[in-house]
Amino acid sequence: MMNRIWIFMIITGIGVAVITRNTQIINAVVIQNTQEAVLFAIGLTGIMAVWLGLMNIAEKSGLIKGIGRIMGPLIRLLFPEIPKNHPAISSIVMNMVANMFGAGNSATALGLKAMEQLQNINPYKKRASNAMCMFLVINMSSIQLVPLSVLKIRADAGSLNATEIIGTSLVATTVSTIVGIVSCRILERTY
């Protein structure tokens, strides 16, 4: 699937650029966007290291186990295949908390840690487990409580009530997250 989308994006893009005689834009993108990708990955290294360090402390102190014990029953409703008291539970919890409060890069770092732990209990290493699919779908449906970047550009644009969209966003994001979870549950049986 990813394969086809990747090729579709590149071929359509180049096709359109050729038709509109705008091929120089492709050259610019090849240089600029790949550089952005590298910078982004390097930028992520710092926050990645911070969270991996903190998670190592939390693991040694037993905090991870504690979170797993308290939040386990709730998390395992969504991810029934994760064993009881598995460390993945607390990474997932912390990823979701960071996501809810809009700490994007910390959430990514914690999310990647969770993926690693989910991969440890995945019987087929090249194929995504049900838990991984569910985790990603929830992550991609946005569970952020306050969309700070949106509030900022609304205020900049001179809104009389910039925060009035917090409620509507919450409703919309709840709907989309529930739809995502249900579709995941239905689709995982056939894929």
Added chain:
Amino acid sequence: MIYLLNLLSVMIIPIMITVILIYGMMKKIDIYEAFVEGAGQGFQTAIRIMPYLIAIFLAIGIFKDSGGLNLFTKILYPITNFLGIPREVLPLAIMRPVSGSGALGVVKDLLHTYGPDSFIGRVASTMMGSAETIFYTMAVYFGAVGIKNSRHTLLAALISHVAAVFASIWVCRWIF
């Protein structure tokens, strides 16, 4: 309530860090050593996801900057018009799962053109706040652990995104 949520958004990371450190201290862990030991793996993860990031940034960049995304939006317009998606917010609905910064740019334009307190402005803001980028997240998360077969993830994520688009339009019609 909103004030509290805003405050929590700023406070959550310091709170998480403090709790981890204090709990570690109480359990008499060598915190500094444990931190450095864990942090050492940060580089490996970054290097592992880099080729996936480059691949996805490249494809998205070419698709977006060449005008391919615009063309795609124009082709979809008759269908989405029939489904009741306002023409003005369609580019945003398409851009949102592809690129976060791109989508934010589209919202800025919409707020500027129609005003932040117009119906279009409110729908655009709601949509921006209730959806996420999909392709990049999938590439990074699955790439980091070497998953080749992502199964139903993309389909479920796209269904969820469509739900976010319709929910944004409906909830704004209903509330405002």
